[in-house]
Amino acid sequence: MTHGRARPVGWLLAAAAGVALAIALPADAARFWRWKDAQGTPVFGDRPPAGEVDGVQASSFRRSPTDPVGLHVQDRGSHYEVVADNRAPGPVEVQLALARAENVRPVPALPASSVVPAGGKRVLARVYPVDPRMPNAFEVVLDQLPGDPRARPFDFEYRVPFDYGRVRVDQGFGGRFSHNDPQNHYAVDFALPEGTPVLAARGGVILQVESDFERTGLDRERYGGRANYIRILHDDGSMALYAHLKPEGVEVRVGQQVRQGQRIALSGNTGFSTAPHLHFVVQANRGMRLEAIPFRMFGALGELKFARDETGR
Structure with a gap:
């Protein structure tokens, strides 16, 4: 099962403290389903399986309402996309890292940084299974900080x-x-x-x-x-x-x-x-x-x- 953790923006006087996104069932959450296919191989996705499948487990992780950037994992069939969604009225720089990787290969290699524009979304990474026949899982961690490092402040x-x-x-x-x-x-x-x-x-x-x-x-x-x-x-x-x-x-x-x-x-x-x-x-x-x-x-x-x-x- 994929997991996500986000370190919320501690934009005050010091660097942000890490906070894990708990597995819970809040309204503002990313949901994931886990089950086994006909061959007994674990499968996970952001949608429940079609038809009746035994042993389906639903989980979710919460993103804090104070976190301007949330994480979403989208199943694209051959791979998963890790998407950042910025709810802030200004740009936020994010850094995505792998906390756990089992039989997966992220592109680009992580950790990697990117700037998500105000109110925008950005694909931060695509995660591919190394061997599709074998179980795979990964956990990603997101650090975020306000502003665009490309900005050049002027005298005022x-x-x-x-x-x-x-x-x-x-x-x-x-x-x-x-x-x-x-x-x-x-x-x-x-x-x-x-x-x-x-x-x-x-x-x-x-x-x-x-x-x-x-x-x-x-x-x-x-x-x-x-x-x-x-x-x-x-x-x-x-x-x-x-x-x-x-x-x-x-x-x-x-x-x-x-x-x-x-x-x-x-x-x-x-x-x-x-x-x-x-x-x-x-x-x-x-x-x-x-x-x-x-x-x-x-x-x-x-x-x-x-x-x-x-x-x-």
């Missing part, structure tokens, strides 16, 4: 992501507390009271939101990759992340187009945090990894200068 004048006024930065570029990794090196933490309206620093399309996380703490293992946040995709392929938002404080939806200066959320203190603040960073996909990129930002008194933070929060 970002606005301060809240109403103009006093600007206090608690942690700047390279801050040792939590800005010491490639995904957050050029991040800025603005000290804001909880409930402060957050504005879009640049227009774009809402790529992902999280709004129902209520906890906060200094346990990096538990909270390092969790917080309420919004990710906005810009027209040059770069992406801005607004994090540590107030529970139920997100005021936009996935797929919505927003303009620069539009209210999108309320600031908060969720996730790995010492005090209420807004974490802002611009990132780009650099080939199955997110990297922070430097940016220029302007307030009422002109361009903000973000010195490298050597102390951390």
